[in-house]
Amino acid sequence: MPVMTYREALKSAMVAEMERDESVVMLGEDIGIYGGTHLITDGLFERFGPKRIIDTPIAEGGFTGAAIGMAMAGLRPIVEMMTWNFSFLAADQIIQNAAKLRYFSGGQVTVPLVIRGPNGGGVQLSAQHTHSLEGFYGHFPGLKVVSPVTPHDVKGMMLTAIRDPNPVIFLEAGALYGTKGEVPEGDFAVPFGEARVAREGRDISLIAYGRQVNMVLKIADKLAAEEGVEAEVIDLRSIRPFDEGTILESVRKTNRAVVVQEQWRYYSVASEVAALIQEQAFDHLDAPVERVSGEEVPAPYARNLEVAAFPSEQQILDAAHRALYRKV
Amino acid sequence: MPTVIMPKMGDGMEEGTLLKWLRAAGETVAEGDPIAEIETDKVSLEISAEAAGTLTEQIASEGDSIPVGKPIAVILGEGETAQSAPSPQAAEAGAEDDRAVAADAPPATHADADGAAADSLVQAQGAATNGVTPAMPAEVTPAHAAPVRQAGERLRASPLVKRLAAEHGIDLQQVAGTGPGGRIVKDDIAPFLTGAAPIPAVAPAPTAPASEPQPAAPVAPAPSAQPAAAQTPVQAAANGRPAGVPREMSRIRRTTGKRMTESKQLVPHFYVSTDVDMAAAVAFRAQANAQVADDASKISFNDLIIKACALALREFPNLNTSLEGDQLHDHANIDINIAVAIEGGLIAPFIPDTDQKSLGAVARMAKDLVGRARSGGLKPEEYQGGTFTVSNLGMYDVEEFIAIINPPQAAILAVGSIKELPVVQDGQLTVGQRMKITLSADHRVTDGAEVARFLQAVKRSLENPMTLALS
Structure with a gap:
């Protein structure tokens, strides 16, 4: 199986769909002639031309609104947010129009739109450029929200996103564009609404998404090697729709769960997971569900403070030990 | 006041059978007097009165299988009066929902009506029978069994443990919790679930004796069996058993x-x-x-x-x-x-x-x-x-x-x-x-x-x- 980077896998999915379907077009800042700030669209301008790779002004509200209109008219636009932090400028378009037009029109109009870009922090971009928005966008009915972490899933889920008749918020693990992984050739759309069991285990469920999945996998290996604890790792990957079954099945087996997220704790994905578990697996819980989240501060710039503000391996390990009633 | 409970005579013991009352209701007993004979998975034992008084109430009947920690009898000391001594049915109901029992209890000691199944049953019942003297909550201690928490102390157990205890008939009152605040967690009851508790030595011979006498008394049931079903004597199963119907093995x-x-x-x-x-x-x-x-x-x-x-x-x-x-x-x-x-x-x-x-x-x-x-x-x-x-x-x-x-x-x-x-x-x-x-x-x-x-x-x-x- 070919090994490629997250960036290459993402690009290959979009290229494949643009080759397959002429209605797929891209809009964004510096995605054309410049090749994209993160080089996701490098070479596509030359390949598909200015009609399908559209460089836009620095005006998120404008080009997102334009893309919504294009989608309503039958195209399948992919909008690049240079980073998801700039999507606040387009929030009115996304929330008020993209998410609601199908509902308002009684299904007569659909908005097959993908908005994609790097989400989350960890690369010293400071408070205004560091947000994890899965809880924020996951809140709105009418949107689909996904957060793939492996090169395999970023390709498979982008294929699904482009083909979906609804607006999809595609949150990429910006810090992981360069990570490599096996990616099958050809068309393998990964369906939304299915979490991935990244590691099977029986003693505790470690639930995460985005770049925290990799950290959690490392901790699972450490728990197995040093303490004989077999942790099950669940990569949610689809925030809305949300795969309740996989989480419940795992917790019913392990009786304990730690949910890890980079975003802030209040009103977050981890809160949703914890609530689900207590509602539907209460009689299977041997310990309270632990949440490990970002600190309740705007993301700091200073490296030491930034590191301190995001979930650390030690914090996750400590939470796992609490859930396991182990003192180490 | 003491409520006499089914004692735990070994780590693996989950219930015992009341074989025989040695003293009748209404009799005066001295501390140490044998009052009943019980049978565990392996042996028959006598239960002695832990305090002097009048054997007021025989809660259990001969032949009953009683989970460890559940009341068998009430002995009232001088001057004490029984208020509403619980029947075995009440005891069972209490195991399902302690609110019924706790409702009778002095609120200061037993305000924990939100506790789930098996919560503080013994204490609550003790207090219920001792209702006229709420000033003596310190005496509300189960007789015989080593108490694992103080009288009136709320029993804490994880939801999983409470469910498993209900399914397996484990009396959490007898289980010490190792979690935060004494919470009983899954590991604490693991021995009751796997049967890994210390098992009495058993003679190993490859063959059974030629003549196997019929049991004279009901044989203790499987841990998962319901108390009612548990009282079926083995004779019924051994004799005239229809072919093809599996039989529960005796505990021994x-x-x-x-x-x-x-x-x-x-x-x-x-x-x-x-x-x-x-x-x-x-x-x-x-x-x-x-x-x-x-x-x-x-x-x-x-x-x-x-x-x-x-x-x-x-x-x-x-x-x-x-x-x-x-x-x-x-x-x-x-x-x-x-x-x-x-x-x-x-x-x-x-x-x-x-x-x-x-x-x-x-x-x-x-x-x-x-x-x-x-x-x-x-x-x-x-x-x-x-x-x-x-x-x-x-x-x-x-x-x-x-x-x-x-x-x-x-x-x-x-x-x-x-x-x-x-x-x-x-x-x-x-x-x-x-x-x-x-x-x-x-x-x-x-x-x-x-x-x-x-x-x-x-x-x-x-x-x-x-x-x-x-x-």
């Missing part, structure tokens, strides 16, 4: 099976047999028994064999050891277990310091232990332990057999019948009295040569029985 049968399976799978057994000339022993026994008046002191062949083994173990201490993991534990004392067939299974009480006891003492003690084993009157400390086991099927006309080692012991001796056989002695054909014995030994601990020499020592003693009387 399952315990025996589990331990024997473990032993046969884990312990590399090997077997060495020899033939013992018992002519001298037969004569010796007849002579000795002719001189004792009381039956209790009469010597059996098994007593001779037990004593011979004990003396041989002095010479071969390596066979008087226990292997635990990679470590071999030498036992300072030689405690020989006697495998006894009892209703539905086996049990192996032991004679402490067998080698230091006279033959008469061995005989008296063995008779007592075997008798009480059959009547169900053994105490756990009488069968939990021992260093070497003798299993004798001689009374059943058995040529020879081999036994499974009783872990963690190193060896077990299987004894066949004494047979009259044609033997050649000094070139002459004559009638001999011979007995075959087979030692099963753990090859991790010992080897064939040592076992053979041990058997020679046993044989030497039995063929010169006076040495057994003199040492």
Whole structure:
């Protein structure tokens, strides 16, 4: 199986769909002639031309609104947010129009739109450029929200996103564009609404998404090697729709769960997971569900403070030990 | 006020059967008086009154199976009056929903009505029966059972534990919690779920006795069985049982099976047999028994064999050891277990310091232990332990057999019948009295040569029985 980077896998999915379907077009800042700030669209301008790779002004509200209109008219636009932090400028378009037009029109109009870009922090971009928005966008009915972490899933889920008749918020693990992984050739759309069991285990469920999945996998290996604890790792990957079954099945087996997220704790994905578990697996819980989240501060710039503000391996390990009633 | 509860007589015990009331309701009892006889998975025991008073209420009836920690009776002290002594039904209902019980309780002590199943049942009931004297909550302590939390202290357990406790009939009141704030967590009840709690020693013999007596009393049910179903006597199942209907194994049968399976799978057994000339022993026994008046002191062949083994173990201490993991534990004392067939299974009480006891003492003690084993009157400390086991099927006309080692012991001796056989002695054909014995030994601990020499020592003693009387 070919090994490629997250960036290459993402690009290959979009290229494949643009080759397959002429209605797929891209809009964004510096995605054309410049090749994209993160080089996701490098070479596509030359390949598909200015009609399908559209460089836009620095005006998120404008080009997102334009893309919504294009989608309503039958195209399948992919909008690049240079980073998801700039999507606040387009929030009115996304929330008020993209998410609601199908509902308002009684299904007569659909908005097959993908908005994609790097989400989350960890690369010293400071408070205004560091947000994890899965809880924020996951809140709105009418949107689909996904957060793939492996090169395999970023390709498979982008294929699904482009083909979906609804607006999809595609949150990429910006810090992981360069990570490599096996990616099958050809068309393998990964369906939304299915979490991935990244590691099977029986003693505790470690639930995460985005770049925290990799950290959690490392901790699972450490728990197995040093303490004989077999942790099950669940990569949610689809925030809305949300795969309740996989989480419940795992917790019913392990009786304990730690949910890890980079975003802030209040009103977050981890809160949703914890609530689900207590509602539907209460009689299977041997310990309270632990949440490990970002600190309740705007993301700091200073490296030491930034590191301190995001979930650390030690914090996750400590939470796992609490859930396991182990003192180490 | 004390409420008498079903005591926990061993880690594995989940419930007991009330066999017999020894005192009637309304009788005055002194502290220490036996008030009822109960049967656990292996033994019958007497429950004594923990305080003086009047046995006011017999909550349980004879034949009832009562989960550990659940009330059996109420003894009221002088001046105390019963308010609303709970019926067994009420006790059951309380286990399901303690609100009903807690509602009767003084609010200061039992405001924890939000607690889930099994929560503070004993305390709540204690208080309910003691309702007129709420100023004495400190007395609200279960009789007999070692309390794992203070009176009135809220029982904390994880949701999982509460569910499992309800499913398996575990009384959480008897479980200490290791989680934060004393929360009972899954690991704390794991022994009750897996049956991994210390299991009483069981005599290992490969064959069941020829005649299996019908149980006289209800046999304790499987842990998962509902209390109502648990009261079905085994007779009903054993006799006239329709073909193809599976039967619950008795607890002792399952315990025996589990331990024997473990032993046969884990312990590399090997077997060495020899033939013992018992002519001298037969004569010796007849002579000795002719001189004792009381039956209790009469010597059996098994007593001779037990004593011979004990003396041989002095010479071969390596066979008087226990292997635990990679470590071999030498036992300072030689405690020989006697495998006894009892209703539905086996049990192996032991004679402490067998080698230091006279033959008469061995005989008296063995008779007592075997008798009480059959009547169900053994105490756990009488069968939990021992260093070497003798299993004798001689009374059943058995040529020879081999036994499974009783872990963690190193060896077990299987004894066949004494047979009259044609033997050649000094070139002459004559009638001999011979007995075959087979030692099963753990090859991790010992080897064939040592076992053979041990058997020679046993044989030497039995063929010169006076040495057994003199040492």
